[in-house]
């Protein structure tokens with residue numbers, strides 16, 4: 001019997017994993033296997049910044065495998081304002097989860113990094129070898145260093161104890177159960193929420209910047225399957241970038257057009273080009289992933305976005321806004 005504990009299991013990425021486990025055929029590559037028990041934990045069950053609460057959670061479920069997603073996450077503004085909180089909370093959460101996994105003999109841990117932790121000055125495309133090759137961007141210095149230490153710890157656990165701890169590096173994630181809080185949200189949920197309000201209030205939908213920057217977006221329900229693959233089929237300490245390909249970059253304008261369509265927004269829609277754009281592109285390679293998996297069928301962006309927008313509209317009252 002395997003018990004898989006997903007920390008941060010109630011967030012955007014955790015819900016993507018849960019969706020695959022509950023909807024893919026039992027026994028299939030991404031479906032639930034016979035004898036598997038999946039636990040999707042939230043912070044209300046244990047505050048993982050606290051070692052005692054972390055230990056109690058592990059005592060309760062006795063996990064044999066862990067997918068570690070729990071983290072203090074946030075957009076640019078929050079990251080800049082609370083650097084020390086992002087550094088300390090994430091260092092504590094990661095240390096408590098890895099240390100307790102080690103003490104209790106967990107067979108495998110897949111932790112979650114992010115392409116945001118890469119060096120600010122780096123040669124593109126990003127790949128799995130470049131995480132530590134320079135300082136992260138000053139805006140998310142605390143978050144980035146805490147996350148990078150997970151990769152350092154994974155190597156140290158392997159070298160000292162032979163542990164099977166590894167990590168995943170997703171690009172920008174979107175999907176049902178995202179954080180739509182206008183202050184702290186990432187680009188897709190923020191635009192979805194603002195388009196929703198423009199439609200509801202009959203006001204113009206104005207998007208900051210030129211709409212030209214390109215990004216790689218991964219649907220949380222696709223990412224869920226990739227985490228399940230990594231847990232079951234990948235046994236190496238080095239991280240794997242979980243993303244659509246570099247040739248599937250999407251401009252912010254394309255994202256916004258898709259939101260307008262999915263929301264059936266008929267009002268005025270324009271770009272405020274006086275607002276800063278951010279980096280033009282920061283492509284990441286998914287070659288390692290596709291070579292290892294032997295290919296993967298990603299959900300077309302428009303379909304994934306349409307499902308996410310419909311979810312938001314139907315769940316507006318309970319969504320994180």
Ligand code: NDP
Pocket residue numbers: 007008009010011012013014041042043044046047048049068069070071072073093112113114115169170171172173174177178179186
């Ligand atoms: P969410 O904010 O949607 O979910 C965060 C999860 O972590 C929630 O289940 C939350 O529980 C839990 N959590 C937060 N703090 C604590 C704590 N102190 N103790 C226990 N649990 C806690 O985030 P995502 O799903 O987007 O992020 C999951 C992982 O993916 C993170 O590690 C993040 O860094 C990474 N990532 C996300 C990307 C994105 O675009 N969203 C991109 C790349 C990486 P609760 O709901 O109870 O508060």
